[in-house]
């Protein structure tokens with residue numbers, strides 16, 4: 446009979462739960478993975494208990510506060526979220542206040558975090574919870590606006606005590622290193638398989654396990670550069686580390702190049718007020734912006750409307766698009782009625798202008 450345990454360091458060369466090259470029958474490889482991972486779980490829990498960072502969303506947690514934190518943390522750094530999270534909860538302490546607030550107020554409170562669709566989704570989710578109560582199952586959580594598989598897993602584990610893994614790029618990085626698995630992590634099947642695997646070892650401490658994995662990915666098994674394996678609770682089990690091949694994983698599909706778009710941005714000033722308008726289409730739709738026009742290449746501003754006070758260029762990078770902007774600060778004699786004219790104080794207080802325009806907003810505020 447073939448043993449289901451393979452001594453660490455002597456795994457088959459193509460080892461990996463989803464590596465078609467493995468010489469082990471699938472069920473036996475799975476068994477090996479589960480047993481190894483089962484040994485790793487209490488190590489991670491103990492490490493997390495000792496090393497977790499003091500983050501505001503880890504205090505006085507409710508389903509609603511966990512939802513706010515998870516949506517804010519999507520594609521945004523922890524440091525950027527920390528301050529915003531506290532201020533946001535001061536303004537909207539429960540789902541009730543958020544559900545009843547005007548959308549513009551919510552967008553204003555979100556200003557600086559980017560990806561404003563998340564703010565709109567958060568408001569919709571709060572409306573659902575306010576109307577129907579807190580969901581109690583993964584399916585119920587997943588049905589909330591803005592909640593995908595990862596966030597549903599995180600909220601289920603962290604706020605509801607359910608054994609529902611949350612597998613994102615961080616967790617995939619840790620696990621592909623742990624198993625020295627060369628599967629391409631962009632393949633949804635790989636994520637699904639790791640989710641199944643984690644589910645089989647999920648401990649009773651669902652919140653700590655879920656957050657422990659996130660924490661390990663954030664401060665030890667880090668994405669750029671060499672992981673800090675000497676600090677890792679799994680350094681005696683992790684195959685990539687034992688082989689000295691940590692940076693070979695995760696294996697990724699080749700990235701598509703970002704599309705470059707050129708924009709001329711105009712900060713128009715007239716009598717102490719500035720022209721702004723609401724974007725009606727494309728990226729950042731529904732948010733306030735300075736008048737601008739897309740051009741096919743970098744061009745100098747056309748002879749517009751008034752006295753040129755200053756010029757500067759700026760670049761803003763979205764996930765799939767890069768904006769290369771040329772901004773002109775112009776004093777005009779007349780207020781074009783096509784725009785809303787507001788003072789610097791009003792813009793600061795009531796109108797969310799996305800950080801893509803930050804460089805030009807500095808002329809105003």
Ligand code: SF4
Pocket residue numbers: 619622623665666667672673674677678679680681683684685686691
């Ligand atoms: S030992 Fe190193 S590579 Fe392996 S999981 Fe820990 S930090 Fe990541």
